Amino acid sequence: MSMERSMKQFEDDRRESVRLAARLLLASGTTSPRVGGVGECTIHIIEDPCEIEELVQQVERMASDNKRWDFFKRDAAMLRDADAVLIVTSLRCKTDPADTNCNMCGKLTCEYLKETPELPDEPGVAYRGPLCIFRANNISYAIDGMVSLARNLGIDYGVFWSAGAAAMRMRIVPKATGFCLAMAISVTEKSPFRDIPAKYDEINETTMNDRIIKRLWPQFRSIYS
Amino acid sequence: MPVREMNDLIQAGLDRAVELMAVAAHNSFRFGKRNTIRLVSLGVDDMKDIAEFCYSLGDMSPLAARDGRFLMELVKEPCALILIGDKRKSDLNYNCGACGYRTCAELNKAEETESLTAKGPSCQFKNINLNIAANAAAAMAWRLGLHCRVFSTLAFAAFALNKMEGVDVATSVSVSVAKVDPYFDRHQYWTQEHWDETFKKEFPTFTRGFIGAIEE
Numbered sequence: 001m002s003m004e005r006s007m008k009q010f011e012d013d014r015r016e017s018v019r020l021a022a023r024l025l026l027a028s029g030t031t032s033p034r035v036g037g038v039g040e041c042t043i044h045i046i047e048d049p050c051e052i053e054e055l056v057q058q059v060e061r062m063a064s065d066n067k068r069w070d071f072f073k074r075d076a077a078m079l080r081d082a083d084a085v086l087i088v089t090s091l092r093c094k095t096d097p098a099d100t101n102c103n104m105c106g107k108l109t110c111e112y113l114k115e116t117p118e119l120p121d122e123p124g125v126a127y128r129g130p131l132c133i134f135r136a137n138n139i140s141y142a143i144d145g146m147v148s149l150a151r152n153l154g155i156d157y158g159v160f161w162s163a164g165a166a167a168m169r170m171r172i173v174p175k176a177t178g179f180c181l182a183m184a185i186s187v188t189e190k191s192p193f194r195d196i197p198a199k200y201d202e203i204n205e206t207t208m209n210d211r212i213i214k215r216l217w218p219q220f221r222s223i224y225s
Numbered sequence: 226m227p228v229r230e231m232n233d234l235i236q237a238g239l240d241r242a243v244e245l246m247a248v249a250a251h252n253s254f255r256f257g258k259r260n261t262i263r264l265v266s267l268g269v270d271d272m273k274d275i276a277e278f279c280y281s282l283g284d285m286s287p288l289a290a291r292d293g294r295f296l297m298e299l300v301k302e303p304c305a306l307i308l309i310g311d312k313r314k315s316d317l318n319y320n321c322g323a324c325g326y327r328t329c330a331e332l333n334k335a336e337e338t339e340s341l342t343a344k345g346p347s348c349q350f351k352n353i354n355l356n357i358a359a360n361a362a363a364a365m366a367w368r369l370g371l372h373c374r375v376f377s378t379l380a381f382a383a384f385a386l387n388k389m390e391g392v393d394v395a396t397s398v399s400v401s402v403a404k405v406d407p408y409f410d411r412h413q414y415w416t417q418e419h420w421d422e423t424f425k426k427e428f429p430t431f432t433r434g435f436i437g438a439i440e441e
Contacts, residue, residue: 068320069320103339103343105324105325106347107346118325126320127322131324141356144357144364
């Protein structure tokens with residue numbers, strides 16, 4: 001026990017803390033309120049670095065699908081630094097309107113909403129609305145439940161709709177999902193989701209390292225060859 | 226230091242708690258980094274108005290009538306109702322499609338439909354921000370040890386009665402310092418006829434002789 005602990009052990013323990021935190025956040029999001037007390041949301045944890053990278057690449061690809069989604073590139077750079085991503089889905093907003101005739105969707109009755117054709121499956125469409133807003137609002141409770149616990153645990157977090165839309169497009173969420181958001185978490189000394197440069201997709205730790213290596217590498221090669 | 230009675234302390238504490246809930250809602254997470262919600266706290270007289278209105282909807286909405294009866298009982302002990310609302314149009318420019326329009330510009334140009342409950346069509350992310358604020362207020366109430374529940378029905382009634390100006394969609398957070406938690410067990414506020422009808426509809430096998438009996 002008198003031995004100095006290795007950096008590797010710190011890294012292993014840090015990753016274990018992320019695993020634990022992700023599951024606690026899932027519990028908090030799952031037990032948060034639901035409209036009418038009816039089950040609606042599922043929460044899926046993505047913690048394998050390769051799976052996170054797949055999701056990030058999908059977010060990057062979607063950035064060019066709509067002229068308003070340019071910020072997806074920046075989101076992708078932030079998500080790349082995340083230790084885990086939690087995907088929150090709404091399973092009833094598309095197939096099972098709440099029958100409250102609330103008019104939030106702009107249809108005076110839920111029957112009108114059911115008759116309205118959904119948006120086509122096109123690259124520029126993230127969610128194929130119109131959705132039952134009353135149902136989809138359940139996601140806000142799940143997200144705030146997770147945000148609330150993340151704050152208490154001292155976990156760095158960021159909420160991204162880009163990653164939720166990407167998860168839907170990758171079809172890694174339940175088939176009935178109509179609306180989907182994502183929360184990325186990080187257990188690091190500096191939050192990767194705060195104080196982010198405007199062009200974070202161009203200027204971040206990875207690209208800076210790449211630039212330094214690219215500048216230095218030719219000199220190393222000429223010296224050591 | 227003068228002695229302060231329990232009732233005074235509770236009422237003062239409730240007033241302070243409502244302020245803290247407002248702060249929590251105001252500072253909650255939101256998409257777009259913009260706080261556009263509006264928030265008001267209603268007094269007992271306003272709550273009685275809402276209760277009567279909900280009760281008057283009995284034929285149209287048994288759920289509203291139930292909550293109206295419930296609210297009339299709730300106001301007998303210290304309680305408060307926070308209304309949180311927002312505009313329906315999108316200023317986020319996400320073009321996400323959740324509202325059923327391809328772009329936020331199309332949503333903002335769409336014909337407005339008015340009803341007693343809300344004005345539509347509304348931006349999904351504005352609604353998400355609104356309900357995150359409601360959840361943050363409710364979470365604060367929970368931390369402070371208050372009885373609490375989020376009500377859509379009461380918010381719809383408050384919207385219909387124009388209790389908060391300048392909003393298109395609304396939700397409400399009700400808190401109470403009653404001796405017994407008044408929320409989440411409100412069977413007493415259903416009428417017997419409604420309960421019998423619901424039970425018959427929801428559990429047909431219980432009232433029929435055998436499974437698969439002929440429909441009426």
